[in-house]
Amino acid sequence: MNLPNKLTVFRFCCVPFLFAASLIQFRYHWAVALIIYFVACMSDKADGYIARKNNLVTDFGKLMDPLSDKSIVLAAFLIQINLGWHTDIVIMIMMAREFLVAGMRMAAVNEGEVIAANGFGKAKTFLQMISTGLVFLFLAILEKNGETVIQTNGFNAPDWINVFCTISFWIVGIVTLLSGLKYAKDGWHLIKTK
Secondary structure, three states: OOHHHHHHHHHHHHHHHHHHHHHOOOOOHHHHHHHHHHHHHHHHHHHHHHHHHOOOOOHHHHHHHHHHHHHHHHHHHHHHHHOOOOOHHHHHHHHHHHHHHHHHHHHHHHOOOOOOOOHHHHHHHHHHHHHHHHHHHHHHHHOEOOEOOOOOOOOOOOHHHHHHHHHHHHHHHHHHHHHHHHHHHHOHHHHOOO
């Protein structure tokens, strides 16, 4: 297994640690969650750069790299849903898009094709990582002397975090929807009835 693919697997491995750091309240747990999330997101940039620079692009990477991105991002959204920051419609759009694209990728494999991430999909992932990453940053900053000031389920977050999350989630939701429509258009030959 080459280095880019190892970094892809590494992102999957980060998911349980992100959940643990976010949901188990210990001293500076949001700062730890932020570091785990940041390292996982940066590994996405690193594996793509290394794969292209050293001509290490593989079918495994084309299939699993987008899935590892989805796993870490959806983990972040689930954590933030647990805090009460979510818009149900936006989450439904994101989940529907991910299932659509995953299904198309499986159908493409049966036809001997590989659907790699396109520019729209990469922009969607970038926005998701930035918006959720900023929330982790805000939570880490709000920790006072290592003590959590925001509790899960019935937390007392400042209003500006609620506003930020609502706006950023909707922006991400719209870009996610457009990305799904682009994948559906490009892969329509895999969907239509023969």
